[in-house]
């Protein structure tokens with residue numbers, strides 16, 4: 001990947017939230033480590049899939065990259081600008097380069113606004129276009145997402161779920177962004193509509209040379225769209241690779257367990273792991289050592305004492321994994 005094409009880059013990015021937890025003696029202050037030590041790059045025209053169980057930090061990381069939250073630690077650059085060094089006011093001009101598509105197109109579109117208002121409102125803040133120009137741009141975007149200009153005068157409730165998600169995608173494109181965070185964009189849609197929206201997102205990526213962070217709990221959906229895939233567990237990236245390397249040669253026991261749910265797209269069946277037992281630990285009180293050790297069938301003493309770092313296992317496939325035993329486990333999988 002050419003460094004000049006990098007749109008988003010993070011180094012040891014972390015986000016903590018202060019909260020309170022109930023104890024026998026009343027409320028106690030606590031810290032939620034939602035995202036920890038995330039280092040990644042996303043290039044123009046590239047889709048990075050982000051997978052993991054609910055509550056693993058995917059949405060928080062997506063919202064950080066979409067500039068909703070500033071980092072607690074680490075750095076984050078958008079088109080070469082270091083966001084972590086900026087004050088909240090200074091972040092505003094960068095927002096036009098980064099947009100978000102949400103899971104639920106019903107609640108993400110204002111029901112009291114026409115589609116024309118929804119699409120042209122952001123242009124008023126970030127461009128000097130006249131009203132007729134804004135209207136024409138909105139009509140062109142609707143055409144790009146497969147809807148006619150007639151939709152401009154209608155309200156969101158007049159559309160089906162798939163059509164509303166097309167409008168959400170058009171809205172994300174209004175300011176000609178370089179990077180779009182899509183948080184479970186098809187999981188609220190009927191299965192029959194999902195592939196249409198995924199194909200539309202693919203086409204839009206090519207046409208606008210977009211970089212995507214595509215968040216999903218569904219690995220089959222990620223397999224359809226992503227060029228690379230990152231696996232997140234308890235706020236940390238535990239494995240990252242090109243799509244084919246991740247599905248054909250997963251190294252981390254947690255990834256092996258996730259692959260169990262998509263056997264139809266896993267060529268190397270020996271990499272399919274066991275059903276996960278129990279729930280993930282709380283990010284308020286994470287375990288010492290490897291965050292996966294309480295659920296990992298391979299855990300040994302070192303796993304309870306030291307956090308494994310992401311290490312490259314295949315430079316060509318840009319494949320890295322965070323597991324003390326990845327060589328041994330991979331050897332066992334190959335022997336099966």
Ligand code: SF4
Nearest residue numbers: 290293296303323324
């Ligand atoms: Fe399992 Fe240990 Fe690897 Fe963590 S470091 S995934 S506990 S083997």
